[in-house]
Amino acid sequence: MSSIREVALAAGVSIATVSRALSTPEKVSKNTLERVNAAIDKMDYRPNMMARNFRAARSYSIVVLVPNIANTFFSTAIRGIQSSAHKAGYAVILGNTNDSLALEKEYVNFVRTRQSDGTIQLRPHSSGSLITPELNTPVVSVCGRENSPHPSVRIDNIAAAQTLVEHLINQGHQRIGVIAGNADDPHTMDRKRGYCQAIERAGISFDETLISYGDFTLCSGVIAANHFVSMAHRPTAIFSMNDEMAIGALQSFRSAGLNPPKDFSIAGFDNIEFSKYTEPPLTTIAQPAEELGKTAFHVLLQLIEEQELPSNDIVLPYELIVRESTQNALGEL
């Protein structure tokens, strides 16, 4: 913002006038416009020409970057963002990225030219992301991690996974298989860490063959579960890193004649609405998806309005939801 001040000083006008000259030049007198434009050239005001698209012109729009809008957890979070944004008079522009950094980049460029006021990123910040703090634009991560480069609203994924795995251990399970997400996904890493902490505390040694990687889709749950079905020494319980993969896995297990909770226990993560209606209903971790979205918008609004944030890392509570898919260990799967 200091450079817009310099332009204003050089042009002998107010900051508001510079802002108006940039956003709605038709509302500024020809003489003033010429002076402002001359000052802009003189001060080499390029970086803030871009910032104009995000801030000065206040578009009352935000962009939501989402890996896959057809995923129930994300669409519920977006419903929360939309509800709060709408109350504040903000439009929500949708950026479905298909988890591609190239598409994410396109949206960033799109944002630049479209005068959006800020971005909510519905995934943890990954190292290759082009949405860096250097862009100098308000960004909030939903489902972020500790030490995220952007302010973040999330649950504690490590503690949540640990809680869930401890629930399985308390039921007597010692050999617990994991249907993980993509190996390089920050959520996968955090939830795996929670799993490791829980088994370590219980004195169970880590066995890499008990981790089967998917990509958080229903179909990948089917494939990951087949790994366990084909094992000579099967686990007695499965921790799936989201509900979709658990629902896909249930189908694999049923095809193999294995039915929870009789033959094995299985738990998911997210508490999507469908998890209540599976056969049997799924034990899972409830993430407050809608609340995460609402909170993220409020943090973003504080950034847009250049208010001091009370915290850069807001952690909302999760909840262990125990349903019929988990019960006391009887034998191996």
Added chain:
Amino acid sequence: MSSIREVALAAGVSIATVSRALSTPEKVSKNTLERVNAAIDKMDYRPNMMARNFRAARSYSIVVLVPNIANTFFSTAIRGIQSSAHKAGYAVILGNTNDSLALEKEYVNFVRTRQSDGTIQLRPHSSGSLITPELNTPVVSVCGRENSPHPSVRIDNIAAAQTLVEHLINQGHQRIGVIAGNADDPHTMDRKRGYCQAIERAGISFDETLISYGDFTLCSGVIAANHFVSMAHRPTAIFSMNDEMAIGALQSFRSAGLNPPKDFSIAGFDNIEFSKYTEPPLTTIAQPAEELGKTAFHVLLQLIEEQELPSNDIVLPYELIVRESTQNALGEL
């Protein structure tokens, strides 16, 4: 469209110049601007002053009005809209209306002030809607009906429901219960008409007690199914007007000790991804959700670019997907 032409004629300039005078007056000479403004006043060009927000200013944004973005069918359609819009350089602004006409109205006002180029409405036009042709703004309905006031992209819901119910009748079912959507919903009405046509052709008389109304949510499927469970003379098959309600209904039936396809048949509608993973997998009608979204955007773009539409009512093919939840009738439920 005629009125912008009249203004252009009266001002002695091209339509493009009138458009430019409205959207970016700074790019038009003072003399031309004065002539255009005089012509606007003379022609009482008010409706198109509003239309400027939608058209002339070409915001490269569209608004998508969706009853509930957390519904899988809608979020998949939006993924299609987004994918096509993105390729054309258009932003998608999300309007989650919670099926409320009041919220829809707010979005219409929002659209007016935000210079969106057009609207896609992800539901059939209802009589109370404030998005009327008089608004003179490009609107496309996805999942519309015949004789919609706006161009529409849809499947033939009557024929699709009829096909599904005929499938049940061909399996020997005579007493077919219906889990309907909201009674006043245009989809409910069309799908009920398809049901009635199928049973009438088969010489089965209509029985109102076999229709149980829900609201297209999982939870409403549970409640609607309880109606059938409590009947003295139960149906042998259930046609649910969407997959979500069928999935909810499966839980009610299971609780009552009734399991398809052994004890009864059940079919859904939409072919959402979860329908493949239920126990048993669900017979359903596949709607090309993503394709409906993509096509709707292309129609909207033609409207925005003021091209002649080849058709005001594009009907895409549906497909009957037969899975294990339906089989030959054995006895009553």
